[in-house]
Amino acid sequence: MRRFVYCKVVLATSLMWVLVDVFLLLYFSECNKCDDKKERSLLPALRAVISRNQEGPGEMGKAVLIPKDDQEKMKELFKINQFNLMASDLIALNRSLPDVRLDGGQTLVRGSMSHGHWDFMQRSLKTSAVFSILEILCLKKARFFFSSRKTVVCPIIDVISDDTFEYMAGSDMTYGGFNWKLNFRWYPVPQREMDRRKGDRTLPVRTPTMAGGLFSIDRNYFEEIGTYDAGMDIWGGENLEMSFRIWQCGGSLEIVTCSHVGHVFRKATPYTFPGGTGHVINKNNRRLAEVWMDEFKDFFYIISPGVVKVDYGDVSVRKALRENLKCKPFSWYLENIYPDSQIPRRYYSLGEIRNVETNQCLDNMGRKENEKVGIFNCHGMGGNQVFSYTADKEIRTDDLCLDVSRLNGPVTMLKCHHMRGNQLWEYDAEKLTLRHVNSNQCLDEPSEEDKMVPTMRECGDGRSQQWLLRNMTLGA
Known part of the structure; x- marks a missing residue:
């Protein structure tokens, strides 16, 4: 009986390791496929610009030692070049190209193109x-x-x-x-x-x-x-x-x-x-x-x-x-x-969305996905107060759309999914209302409880549900 139990344990353990091996093979198969792509054209004549000397300072963990007499000069050079120029010179890189350096630590575009360095x-x-x-x-x-x-x-x-x-x-x-x-x-x-x-x-x-x-x-x-x-x-x-x-x-x-x-x-x-x-x-x-x-x-x-x-x-x-x-x-x-x-390639309006009653504008407040859209004093500086009412009838700010998932709100900002649903809004250019189609409620001014977020209420004729959308010459 004891031997039978022992055999069962051995078999179960062996089966477990077989399953683990299969899982690992499947998991890493995508990475291993990279080695099978060698038949594609490699870069022609791409040369190694730097060859490393494994014995010099800065290589294989070896420290770069700056003489004490040169340390003050090193600090001054760092202010100009924004990196340790003296340490760089001491590292054994066996450079196949001479150094090209610009004063003031200038970067990618200038470093590549300025002062004839591209010709060099x-x-x-x-x-x-x-x-x-x-x-x-x-x-x-x-x-x-x-x-x-x-x-x-x-x-x-x-x-x-x-x-x-x-x-x-x-x-x-x-x-x-x-x-x-x-x-x-x-x-x-x-x-x-x-x-x-x-x-x-x-x-x-x-x-x-x-x-x-x-x-x-x-x-x-x-x-x-x-x-x-x-x-x-x-x-x-x-x-x-x-x-x-x-x-x-x-x-x-x-x-x-x-x-x-x-x-x-x-x-x-x-x-x-x-x-x-x-x-x-x-x-x-x-x-x-x-x-x-x-x-x-x-x-x-x-x-x-x-x-x-x-x-x-x-x-x-x-x-x-x-x-x-x-x-x-x-x-x-x-x-x-x-x-x-x-x-959006086609849209009806782009700019601020201003409430007629409060004279305030919708504002994303710099908030992220799944957070409430805000309302704030209109500042005319674009940025967080720019919304687009698109030809798909979304109200979007960058990649986020105004979304209402239940009656009476709240109005949250979610990733635009282009499936209409909770992100579908109808703007009435005569009544100036923004009606959320799924809930059949209208965007309204804030409540007394929270004066920084708009609300959703049953549609009516009040000024608090009227919104002015900044129209653009680029029509839908």
Whole structure:
């Protein structure tokens, strides 16, 4: 009897381990498929720019020691260059390229394009057909595949903690997009892209935009499409500008899911923006809007009216580039490349939604998904008080829609699902009412209990249920 029980335990344990093995094989099968993709074209003539000497300081955990006599000088150099220049010089990198340095810690766009440095890079890399751009503080473990010379490829960006240097893998289920303020954002890969890849997650993801600091591109193609916009400063907007340009001018942009690059995301920027961060980013964004967004630039200007006051310089060269390349309109980009964009292509109004009785405006209050929409004094500065009443009869603020799930509210902001239902609103242009179709109630002024949120009540003729929607020339 004891032997029989023992045999049952052995059999049960063996079966459990078999099931665990099967699970692990299935779990890791997607990752292993990356090794089966070697038949695709690897990058032509992509050269290792840096070869490492494992014996020198800074390698294999060896400390970089700065002599005491030089430490004060090191601090002064750090203020100018925003990194430890002396330590960098002591690290044994056996550089195959000379250093190119700019005073003041200037960054991606300026560092790549200013003061003839692009000409220098051309001469130094004249035998390379492809080059990769990586921001500082990156750890590369990448393999890139090109389907054509007009394909620009990006890796999955893994996160390296700036406190502990802990390495956290990025997701292969997100791709690049942007919000109403032209800020780059990661969004879930849509079902249409999953269907195109037929469930094979090792295939590259076609992405509408890229993060910008990490990509590989055919050298000649980079020149053909205009490299960077040299009129932009520091960083901000250059990634969207290049993304729009690649897609609208006949190229493609992909995330190679079998390629990973780790990036240290710092909590603070170690360099200054001339005129302030907002000024630089607004200038860059206005340049990309004026050149690439056509009539949809007005959408951006309503969201951020202060941008219109920013001097964005001369964009005639960039507009001529677009004309010479015979690039497609931005509407084509939204319809064919980014149909999931937060920018509605057809809408009835865009701007503030003002209550006639209180003279206050709907305001998202900077709140997030699943939180209540607010109401506040109208300020006319766009931002949180810009709502779009779309041709699908949604009231949306960026990627959130006003949603009512039960009688008498509350009115919450949920991800727009385009299925009408709880997010369907009828605006009566004569009565000025916003009726929620499912509940058959109307949007009303706040109650005495909470004067910062609108309410839902039975529809009537009172001024408290009348709302003025800012109408735009871009009709639905």
